[in-house]
Amino acid sequence: MPIYDQTYRPYRGTFEPHTMRWWTIARAGLKHYLSRKGMLAFVFIAMIPAIVRGVLIWLSHQGALTDFGIIDANFFRGYLAWQGPFLLLICIWPGAILIARDLKTNAIQLYLSRPLTRRDYVIGKFAIIAGIGAILLPAPGLLLFLMQIGLSDNTEFLRDNYWVPLSILGYSAVVIAGAGLLSLAASAMTRSGRYAGLLFFAIVFVSQMVGTVLRLITGSPSFIVLSLPEMVNQVGGLFFGGIAEQVYVLPSMTVYAALIALSLWVLRRRVKAVEIVT
Amino acid sequence: MSGTPRQDVVAASGLSRWYGQVIGINDVSLAIGPGITGLLGPNGAGKSTFMKLMTGQIQPSRGSVTVLGEPVWNNPGIMNRMGFCPEQDAFYWNMTGLAWVEGLVTLNGYGAAEARTRALRALEAVNLIDRKDDKIGSYSKGMRQRVKLAQAIAHDPEVLILDEPLSGMDPLGRRQSIRMIKDWAAAGRHIIVSSHILHEIESMTSTILLVNHGRIVAEGNVHEIRELIDDHPHRIFIECDDPRQLAARLVGWPVVAGMRLDEEGVEIQTSKPDVFFTELPDLVLADRVKVTRLLSPDDNLQAIFDYLVK
Numbered sequence: 001m002p003i004y005d006q007t008y009r010p011y012r013g014t015f016e017p018h019t020m021r022w023w024t025i026a027r028a029g030l031k032h033y034l035s036r037k038g039m040l041a042f043v044f045i046a047m048i049p050a051i052v053r054g055v056l057i058w059l060s061h062q063g064a065l066t067d068f069g070i071i072d073a074n075f076f077r078g079y080l081a082w083q084g085p086f087l088l089l090i091c092i093w094p095g096a097i098l099i100a101r102d103l104k105t106n107a108i109q110l111y112l113s114r115p116l117t118r119r120d121y122v123i124g125k126f127a128i129i130a131g132i133g134a135i136l137l138p139a140p141g142l143l144l145f146l147m148q149i150g151l152s153d154n155t156e157f158l159r160d161n162y163w164v165p166l167s168i169l170g171y172s173a174v175v176i177a178g179a180g181l182l183s184l185a186a187s188a189m190t191r192s193g194r195y196a197g198l199l200f201f202a203i204v205f206v207s208q209m210v211g212t213v214l215r216l217i218t219g220s221p222s223f224i225v226l227s228l229p230e231m232v233n234q235v236g237g238l239f240f241g242g243i244a245e246q247v248y249v250l251p252s253m254t255v256y257a258a259l260i261a262l263s264l265w266v267l268r269r270r271v272k273a274v275e276i277v278t
Numbered sequence: 279m280s281g282t283p284r285q286d287v288v289a290a291s292g293l294s295r296w297y298g299q300v301i302g303i304n305d306v307s308l309a310i311g312p313g314i315t316g317l318l319g320p321n322g323a324g325k326s327t328f329m330k331l332m333t334g335q336i337q338p339s340r341g342s343v344t345v346l347g348e349p350v351w352n353n354p355g356i357m358n359r360m361g362f363c364p365e366q367d368a369f370y371w372n373m374t375g376l377a378w379v380e381g382l383v384t385l386n387g388y389g390a391a392e393a394r395t396r397a398l399r400a401l402e403a404v405n406l407i408d409r410k411d412d413k414i415g416s417y418s419k420g421m422r423q424r425v426k427l428a429q430a431i432a433h434d435p436e437v438l439i440l441d442e443p444l445s446g447m448d449p450l451g452r453r454q455s456i457r458m459i460k461d462w463a464a465a466g467r468h469i470i471v472s473s474h475i476l477h478e479i480e481s482m483t484s485t486i487l488l489v490n491h492g493r494i495v496a497e498g499n500v501h502e503i504r505e506l507i508d509d510h511p512h513r514i515f516i517e518c519d520d521p522r523q524l525a526a527r528l529v530g531w532p533v534v535a536g537m538r539l540d541e542e543g544v545e546i547q548t549s550k551p552d553v554f555f556t557e558l559p560d561l562v563l564a565d566r567v568k569v570t571r572l573l574s575p576d577d578n579l580q581a582i583f584d585y586l587v588k
Contacts, residue, residue, distance in 0.1 A: 017387075018355065021354075024384050024387075025385070028381055028384070105367070105368055105370060106364065106366045106367065106368035107369070109330075109335055109362075109366075109368060110362075110364065110368045110382060111385065112333075112334070113333050113357060113360070113361075113362035113364075114354075114357050114382065114385035114386055115354040115356075115357040115358050115385070115386060115387065116385055117352070117354050120354075272335075273330060273335030273336060
C-alpha cells in the first residue's frame with residue numbers, strides 16, 4: 001500500500017499570461033454591467049440614433065429622401081458627436097464608481113495581493129468604460145459605414161471615404177480615452193461613487209459653461225480650450241477635417257493631452273493599497 | 279536530515295517605511311524561517327505596515343524585503359506563491375461568498391472552471407460551503423473573516439500572510455481557525471500571522487516576532503527570548519508541602535535573587551534558571567521536601583510582551 005506525500009505541493013498547471021491579467025477585471029466588469037437590465041435599456045436607447053441613421057441610409061438608397069443630403073464623412077462625424085452625451089453618461093455610471101467603490105470597500109489591497117500591478121488594475125477598469133463606449137460609438141459607426149457600402153451601386157463612396165473607418169476608430173479612441181480616464185481619475189479622488197459622478201459632471205459641464213461665457217464676454221474663440229465638449233469637437237476636426245471653424249485644433253489637442261496626463265497622474269497617486277499604521 | 283540550507287521565507291534588510299512624519303517600520307533587518315511565525319505588537323506598532331511591505335502593496339521608503347528569495351515590490355509574479363488575508367473588510371457586499379472568492383482566484387490566472395473548483399475547495403476548508411451562495415452582506419463578522427481566509431488559501435499559496443485573522447470570531451470559530459492554520463503549516467505552508475491577542479498566537483506557535491514603535495523588539499522562540507531577557511530575573515514557583523522549610527534553605531543560595539513565600543509554595547527570582555534547576559533536586563532530596571509542582575510564571579508570551587513592550 002503506498003504512502004502518499006501529504007506535504008505542500010504547489011500548482012503545476014498553466015496560468016493565463018500576465019500581460020492579459022487586466023482583461024480578467026475588464027471581463028468581469030463588462031459581464032456584470034452588461035447583464036443589468038438598466039444598462040441594457042440604456043444601450044438600447046443609445047442605439048436609437050444609429051438605427052435612425054441606418055434607416056436614413058436605407059431610405060436614401062431607395063430614393064425616398066432626396067432632400068436628405070449626401071452621405072459622406074460628416075454624416076459619420078455627426079453620428080459620433082451625437083453619441084458623445086451617451087458616453088458621458090457611461091462615464092458617470094458606471095465609470096465614476098469603478099475605483100471609488102474599491103476605495104470604499106478596501107478592495108484594492110486584495111486586487112494588489114494577486115499577481116496584478118496597479119497598471120493592470122487601472123487598465124482593467126478603463127477597459128470596462130472603453131468596452132461599453134465601443135458599443136456606443138465606433139461599433140455602430142462602422143456598421144453604418146458597412147451598410148452604406150453594401151447598399152451602394154458603385155465604388156464611388158468607398159473611393160472617396162475609404163479613410164472614414166480609421167477616423168471613426170481614431171476619433172472614438174481619443175474621445176473614450178479622455179473621457180474614460182477623466183472619469184476614473186474623478187472616481188479615484190473619493191470613496192463615494194456619487195461624489196465622483198458629480199465631480200465628473202462638474203468638470204465637463206462647468207468647463208463648458210466657463211468656456212462659453214468667456215467666449216461670449218471677450219469675443220475670443222480661444223476660450224474653446226476651456227470647454228471639454230468643444231475640445232472634443234476640435235479633435236473631431238483633426239480626424240474628419242474640412243470644417244472652417246476648426247481653428248484651434250492644436251491648442252485643443254494640447255489641453256486635451258494635458259487633461260489625459262493629469263488624469264493618469266491622479267490615478268498613479270491615488271490607486272494604491274490602503275495605508276494604515278496599526 | 280537533508281543538507282539543503284534553510285531558505286528564508288521572508289528576509290528584510292534595512293527595511294523602513296514612513297508615512298510623512300510618521301514611522302511605520304524603521305530599519306528592520308530580519309529573516310523569518312519556515313513554519314508559523316507570530317507577528318506581535320500593540321496597536322500602532324507597525325504590524326500591518328510590515329505585512330503590506332511583505333505583500334508588495336506598499337513600497338519601502340528604504341531597504342528591501344524578499345519573500346521566498348524574490349523581491350516583492352513590483353513583482354506581481356510572486357503573488358501566485360503568496361496569500362494575504364487583510365485585517366479590514368474588503369468586500370463587495372452584494373456578491374455571494376462563492377462569486378467573491380472565485381473572482382479573486384481568477385485574478386491569479388486560472389481558467390473559469392479551475393477558479394470555481396478552487397473557490398469551492400477553499401470555502402469547504404473554512405466551513406462556509408453551506409453559505410457559499412449567500413450574499414457577503416448577510417455574513418456575520420466571523421463568517422466574513424473566514425471568507426477572507428478562503429480567498430487567501432484558494433490559490434494554494436506557499437506563504438500565507440494573515441493580518442489579525444481571528445478578530446471578531448466566536449470562540450468556536452477561533453478554535454477551528456487555529457486548528458486550520460496549524461494544519462496548513464503541517465502541510466508544509468509557511469504562515470505569518472499577526473495578532474495583538476497573545477494567547478491566540480501562543481496557541482499556534484512559539485516562534486514570534488515582536489514589533490513595537492516600528493522596530494523589531496525580539497524574534498525567535500518564546501522561551502529562548504525569555505532566556506535572553508536579563509533585566510527581569512526569571513520567576514520560578516515551587517509548590518510543596520513545607521514552603522517555610524524550603525524557603526529557609528533557598529535564602530542562602532547565591533543564584534536566588536529574591537523570594538516570596540505563600541501557603542502553597544515559594545516563588546523565587548533568579549537570573550540563572552539553568553543552575554537553579556540543576557541544583558534543586560539535590561536540595562529537595564536532602565531535605566525531604568515534597569515538591570508537587572514547578573511553574574515558570576513569566577516564561578510565556580504575555581510576560582515577554584510585558585517586559586519588552588510595556
